[in-house]
Amino acid sequence: MQATLNKLAKAYFFSAWLPSALALTIFGLFFANGQKVHIPFIDLALLLALAGSLLGILISGIVQFKKGRKLWGALNLLALPLIGLLVFWGLGFLLFDRLFSEEPDNFGKNIVIPADMKVSDPVESFNEPGEPAADELTESIIAAFATNSGTSGSPKISTDLAILNEFATTKRQKLIEYLSASPRWLVTEEEGKPYAYRRLVIGGRWQNTLNGFYSSFEVAPSPEPNFQTRVVIGFDGPVFAEPFAKILTTAQVGIGDVPIRVVDDKAANQGKESYVVLQSARASVEIFEQSRLDARPATRLALAEIKHELEMALISTNLATLSPWPGAESGEPVIQLAKGMQGGIYQVRAFVNPGEAGRAYIKVFEATQNTPLSADRIKPGSICRIGWSTNSNEPFRYQSELTVYEGDWGNFYPGRFELWFIPDSGKPERKLVERIFRIEGWMR
Numbered sequence: 001m002q003a004t005l006n007k008l009a010k011a012y013f014f015s016a017w018l019p020s021a022l023a024l025t026i027f028g029l030f031f032a033n034g035q036k037v038h039i040p041f042i043d044l045a046l047l048l049a050l051a052g053s054l055l056g057i058l059i060s061g062i063v064q065f066k067k068g069r070k071l072w073g074a075l076n077l078l079a080l081p082l083i084g085l086l087v088f089w090g091l092g093f094l095l096f097d098r099l100f101s102e103e104p105d106n107f108g109k110n111i112v113i114p115a116d117m118k119v120s121d122p123v124e125s126f127n128e129p130g131e132p133a134a135d136e137l138t139e140s141i142i143a144a145f146a147t148n149s150g151t152s153g154s155p156k157i158s159t160d161l162a163i164l165n166e167f168a169t170t171k172r173q174k175l176i177e178y179l180s181a182s183p184r185w186l187v188t189e190e191e192g193k194p195y196a197y198r199r200l201v202i203g204g205r206w207q208n209t210l211n212g213f214y215s216s217f218e219v220a221p222s223p224e225p226n227f228q229t230r231v232v233i234g235f236d237g238p239v240f241a242e243p244f245a246k247i248l249t250t251a252q253v254g255i256g257d258v259p260i261r262v263v264d265d266k267a268a269n270q271g272k273e274s275y276v277v278l279q280s281a282r283a284s285v286e287i288f289e290q291s292r293l294d295a296r297p298a299t300r301l302a303l304a305e306i307k308h309e310l311e312m313a314l315i316s317t318n319l320a321t322l323s324p325w326p327g328a329e330s331g332e333p334v335i336q337l338a339k340g341m342q343g344g345i346y347q348v349r350a351f352v353n354p355g356e357a358g359r360a361y362i363k364v365f366e367a368t369q370n371t372p373l374s375a376d377r378i379k380p381g382s383i384c385r386i387g388w389s390t391n392s393n394e395p396f397r398y399q400s401e402l403t404v405y406e407g408d409w410g411n412f413y414p415g416r417f418e419l420w421f422i423p424d425s426g427k428p429e430r431k432l433v434e435r436i437f438r439i440e441g442w443m444r
Helices: 002-013 018-037 040-066 070-100 136-147 162-167 172-181 242-247 297-315 375-382
Strands: 156-158 185-190 193-198 200-202 205-207 228-234 248-252 257-259 272-279 284-291 334-339 345-352 358-366 396-403 413-423 430-439
Touching: 002 018, 002 040, 018 040, 018 070, 040 070, 136 200, 136 297, 156 297, 162 172, 162 297, 172 185, 172 193, 172 297, 193 297, 228 297, 242 248, 242 272, 248 257, 272 297, 284 297, 334 413, 334 430, 345 358, 345 413, 345 430, 358 375, 358 396, 375 396
Parallel strands: 248 272
Antiparallel strands: 156 257, 185 193, 193 228, 200 205, 228 284, 272 284, 334 345, 345 396, 358 413, 413 430
């Protein structure tokens, strides 16, 4: 056996054409599977084999040179970048094709909704319980940019957030639970690291956005002047600072005023960008701002708001007052669905009380056959912490945005949305509420 393997290895590494031919064959199979068959585990196996075959060409070229076969070695080393370029092009083509292909996804096209199945239609948009939401931070940011002041000078901010140190040890969980119960914040995690981002009000409603970024096009009556911002509290230190290294300002809380690094994004013509990170003994605050104003109004206003929020968190005793739901005396859990910006994209909202600390997330199934839908994407994208109390009649808000990829626009079928809860105590996961909606898939 050993002798056979040695013989095969020599035949492969001493050949001028075999390593390249094998790589091209594997690439052909990979490309064909990506275009026609679409079997994920075969995709992965062929991709790993392709990477190994490219490494084999490199090793073969080196071996050839060491054995004095310079021509054959040169042929292998010349083939490597050419085949590598072909692979790069092929991967790019497959990615583009999968993102923008107009090939119809017929999932749900022939599904008949049973007559006895109770199915609801998603609403156009949520209404806030009671009356439209009003948020002082949202309104202050809009007003600051509407005045268009502070277009020059060296911007500075106050680091007067020493109160953040209060949440380094025993009060850390209190802060997490306070923010989890508030509609103003979404508490979730990134690669296992817990953080919260500040929601802003869009059209009188608290709404989630992609990765917590809010722009003038969403929150302001008039999008001019343009701005974009995101406000994050990392419970165990910075969460997103690394990608913003070129525009980063880092400081410890409580050291007085500090200058902000503001970089003009001339290439994209999107204005001036800054990313401020204030660090405490454990928690941190991160604020991104993109606008044409040097004064960084969104950053200043967010810091003042966070200071007030932290003061409230310290003295809070009844979290239920943060997420009121008029008319919920029965305590019955409710789950609701609203349409997103395109078909297949949905906002999910629920009012529940799990009775203990933990995280909640969404599962979606095709309701007639119980087929899981987009499970690998929906769970990590919808997981967040929610408020709780020992009084079952005190409901708390869950809210997230998700995309169902099965099907195309106009192919409606029944989708069962389930809200599941993961207790911090380690007890088994449990379902809090479910409801069936008539949905469609996102057309890629």
